[in-house]
Amino acid sequence: DAKTTQPPSMDCAEGRAANLPCNHSTISGNEYVYWYRQIHSQGPQYIIHGLKNNETNEMASLIITEDRKSSTLILPHATLRDTAVYYCIVRVKTSYDKVIFGPGTSLSVIP
C-alpha cells in the first residue's frame, strides 16, 4: 500500500499558485519525499524531491513540515499545461528501490 494520502482532486485558477498537500505520517527518518506528475496518457514526470529542508527548482517548490509528517508541492503560477495527476511518494534510497505510487491528486487548472 502507498504510504501517502492525497486529496483525489483539486482545481486551481490559471496564473495562481497551486498548493498540493500530501500526508505521510509514518515516514521514516531515511525516507525522501518525491513528487511526480502524469499528464494524460504519458509517462510520469519527475518534479522534485526532498528529505528535511524545503526545496525549489525550475518547476516547483517543496515544503516539508518540521515533523516531516506532511508536505506541500507548490506550482507558483499554474498554467493549463500543469493539468495532470500529481503523485506524492516516499522512498528510501537503499539497494532495493521499490517505488510505490498511490492514486495521486488530479489537478485541473481552469482558465
Place this chain on the structure above:
Amino acid sequence: ETGVTQSPTHLIKTRGQQVTLRCSSQSGHNTVSWYQQALGQGPQFIFQYYREEKNGRGNFPPRFSGLQFPNYSSELNVNALELDDSALYLCASSLEIGYEQFFGPGTRLTVL
C-alpha cells in the same frame, strides 16, 4: 541526450499469447524499473534491474519476467496473457539505484 524510449507504442494481443516489450534507458543510466498502470490507477511496480541483475520484484506472478542487456536496455516479457493484463506498461531508468527515475512514454497493451 536521448530520454527513455519504449517500443512498441501500442499492441493488441489475445488471451494466452505472449508479449515482449522493450525499453531503452537514458544515456548513462544503469538501473531500469518496470511498472504496470491500469486505467485510472497509479503505476504498480513490477521489478527492477541493476547492471543486468534483478534488484527487486513487486507482487506480480512469474509469468511476468524480464531481462537487462549489457547496454542497460531492457525487456519485459509476459506469458499466457490474461484480459487483466491490459494496461499501460511503463519503463523508468535512473542513474543509479535510489536516484530519481525518468519514465518513458509507455506501451499500451490491450488483451482481447
